[in-house]
Amino acid sequence: MDERLSIKFVSFLVRAVALYALSLVLLIASVKAQTSEPSMVAIAFPATSEEALARASLRAIFGMLLQKWPGDTPVKVFVLRDDAPDHATFSKTVLQVFPHQLRMAWDRQVFSGQGQYPEQVASAQEMLVRVASTPGAIGYVKASEVNQNVRVLKVR
Amino acid sequence: MYVFSRFARPALRIALLVASFFSTLTADAFDLAGGDLKVHGFVSQGLVHTTDNNFLGESDGQVSHDFREIGVNASWRLVPDIQLSAELLSHRAGGTDDGSVRLDYGLVDWTALSSEHGRAGLRLGRLKTAYGLYNKTRDVAFTRPSIILPQSIYFERTRNLTVSADGVELYAERYGETGSLTASFALGEPKTQTEAAKVALFLSSPPGELEARLAPDLQLLYEGAGNRYRLAFTALQLDLSYRPGTVDRLRAGRFKLTPLIFSGQYNAERWSLTGEYAIRRTSVSGFGPYFPDSHAVGQSYYLQASYRFAPQWEVLLRYDAFYADMHDRDGKAFAAATRQPAFSRFARDWTTGIRFDVTPEFMLRAEYHRVNGTGFLAAQDNPDVHTLRRRWDMVMFLASFRF
Numbered sequence: 001m002d003e004r005l006s007i008k009f010v011s012f013l014v015r016a017v018a019l020y021a022l023s024l025v026l027l028i029a030s031v032k033a034q035t036s037e038p039s040m041v042a043i044a045f046p047a048t049s050e051e052a053l054a055r056a057s058l059r060a061i062f063g064m065l066l067q068k069w070p071g072d073t074p075v076k077v078f079v080l081r082d083d084a085p086d087h088a089t090f091s092k093t094v095l096q097v098f099p100h101q102l103r104m105a106w107d108r109q110v111f112s113g114q115g116q117y118p119e120q121v122a123s124a125q126e127m128l129v130r131v132a133s134t135p136g137a138i139g140y141v142k143a144s145e146v147n148q149n150v151r152v153l154k155v156r
Numbered sequence: 157m158y159v160f161s162r163f164a165r166p167a168l169r170i171a172l173l174v175a176s177f178f179s180t181l182t183a184d185a186f187d188l189a190g191g192d193l194k195v196h197g198f199v200s201q202g203l204v205h206t207t208d209n210n211f212l213g214e215s216d217g218q219v220s221h222d223f224r225e226i227g228v229n230a231s232w233r234l235v236p237d238i239q240l241s242a243e244l245l246s247h248r249a250g251g252t253d254d255g256s257v258r259l260d261y262g263l264v265d266w267t268a269l270s271s272e273h274g275r276a277g278l279r280l281g282r283l284k285t286a287y288g289l290y291n292k293t294r295d296v297a298f299t300r301p302s303i304i305l306p307q308s309i310y311f312e313r314t315r316n317l318t319v320s321a322d323g324v325e326l327y328a329e330r331y332g333e334t335g336s337l338t339a340s341f342a343l344g345e346p347k348t349q350t351e352a353a354k355v356a357l358f359l360s361s362p363p364g365e366l367e368a369r370l371a372p373d374l375q376l377l378y379e380g381a382g383n384r385y386r387l388a389f390t391a392l393q394l395d396l397s398y399r400p401g402t403v404d405r406l407r408a409g410r411f412k413l414t415p416l417i418f419s420g421q422y423n424a425e426r427w428s429l430t431g432e433y434a435i436r437r438t439s440v441s442g443f444g445p446y447f448p449d450s451h452a453v454g455q456s457y458y459l460q461a462s463y464r465f466a467p468q469w470e471v472l473l474r475y476d477a478f479y480a481d482m483h484d485r486d487g488k489a490f491a492a493a494t495r496q497p498a499f500s501r502f503a504r505d506w507t508t509g510i511r512f513d514v515t516p517e518f519m520l521r522a523e524y525h526r527v528n529g530t531g532f533l534a535a536q537d538n539p540d541v542h543t544l545r546r547r548w549d550m551v552m553f554l555a556s557f558r559f
Binding site: 025051054055057059060065067068070074075082083092095096097098100101103104105108110111112113114115116117143 | 194196198206227229231233235236237239241242243261262263267271272273275279281284292294295298329331332333336356381382383384415423425467502516
């Protein structure tokens with residue numbers, strides 16, 4: 001009887017340790033995965049009056065709700081395709097909205113007559129060119145891709 | 157009210173013109189006039205098979221393809237504060253809708269106040285009715301969680317009363333650090349001048365006409381932590397009066413329907429949990445002996461889980477319950493009084509489904525329903541209540557394309 005109990009206990013212990021080790025590995029892997037994501041920044045047309053925006057306002061702009069900059073200039077939003085890794089990273093880390101939810105929010109507005117989709121561009125290069133040349137433009141690129149033709153927007 | 161109806165007609169003409177112009181082209185979304193005029197649309201075709209009873213056409217023991225949704229919309233942002241939008245919709249749904257083309261919405265949206273912390277404005281014209289989480293885009297398959305919305309709350313049967321209304325809507329949005337709050341209040345005339353609306357209320361088609369008073373519609377929506385939480389409350393009141401025809405058994409009676417809906421949704425990256433609870437106060441009065449007065453409180457709710465197990469795939473599980481009268485949930489009192497089946501007063505629907513997004517523009521879906529009760533079935537598809545069966549199964553398929 002005692003022997004059976006101790007075998008049970010040992011096997012429980014082994015399982016618990018294995019589970020602990022597995023979760024540790026997963027945790028480290030996920031932390032690594034997070035830190036290895038490139039850091040994304042919001043960029044704007046160079047003459048934009050704003051240098052920083054509250055995250056809530058940035059969400060409202062990329063959510064296609066807020067149509068104007070504080071200085072009354074029309075906002076023009078540029079995004080990459082939904083399945084572009086940079087789009088997902090920007091949505092999740094900067095806006096803190098899952099890209100799937102952003103798409104659902106756009107769809108709800110477009111198909112009830114309340115809003116429009118953002119302009120989709122094919123690449124980071126096109127993003128930089130369009131944002132640099134469109135008054136009121138806002139978009140995003142990797143921090144390492146920023147050039148002097150666009151302004152980086154800080155998140156307050 | 158005439159003002160809005162008058163507005164709707166020219167808006168319909170403009171929308172028709174725009175649609176006919178673009179229908180000559182076939183391509184991706186159209187983007188003209190400096191990027192401010194945009195045209196989008198969708199086409200969905202469903203197949204329905206039931207073991208008993210008819211849903212969305214003659215589906216009993218056969219396959220009904222009388223479920224089709226085609227829509228084209230145009231939106232034009234004149235200046236940042238003003239957007240004009242219109243959508244033409246053909247909605248074919250068994251005996252309840254023949255698919256004739258209608259103006260689904262046609263409105264001008266004016267943002268009167270705007271700052272980085274929020275905005276407020278008004279919409280004028282034919283507006284989609286705010287009703288729970290899904291009603292504003294109820295006919296767009298891509299925005300639905302399943303092939304058909306949970307019928308306990310989003311009836312196909314009575315869709316005309318809540319699909320859109322001619323009137324005005326005031327809205328205010330506040331963007332806060334923790335989440336955003338949206339409040340909207342609309343006053344509009346719902347669509348009651350259709351056979352479907354009459355049959356839905358009377359279960360027959362009397363010769364008179366239904367007239368709606370301006371219906372107030374209030375919705376409060378809180379979206380927290382980047383839409384992880386979405387909480388909503390909707391209150392709507394429909395007040396319809398009946399003008400009897402020249403030879404009519406019915407007198408000038410009145411319907412009053414007051415649904416209240418509480419909605420909640422939690423969205424993780426790969427899965428979502430959604431629930432809505434509705435309580436509907438219904439009163440019928442003054443129609444005389446052939447349509448006796450009644451007062452009932454209906455109750456509806458569903459709980460739904462969806463899981464995106466791969467980028468293009470999603471599975472769904474839902475339990476959906478409808479009770480026409482929460483004080484007579486099994487319908488026994490109704491059956492005793494009317495000699496109609498007790499099970500026509502409720503419906504409990506277990507649904508499981510799968511969605512495959514072949515491309516972002518093309519989607520395929522399959523769904524299985526196991527239903528106890530016939531509470532949400534339409535009289536047009538099931539003219540003889542005595543042939544209804546209490547327990548029935550349904551298999552559905554849907555293909556949807558959008559641009």
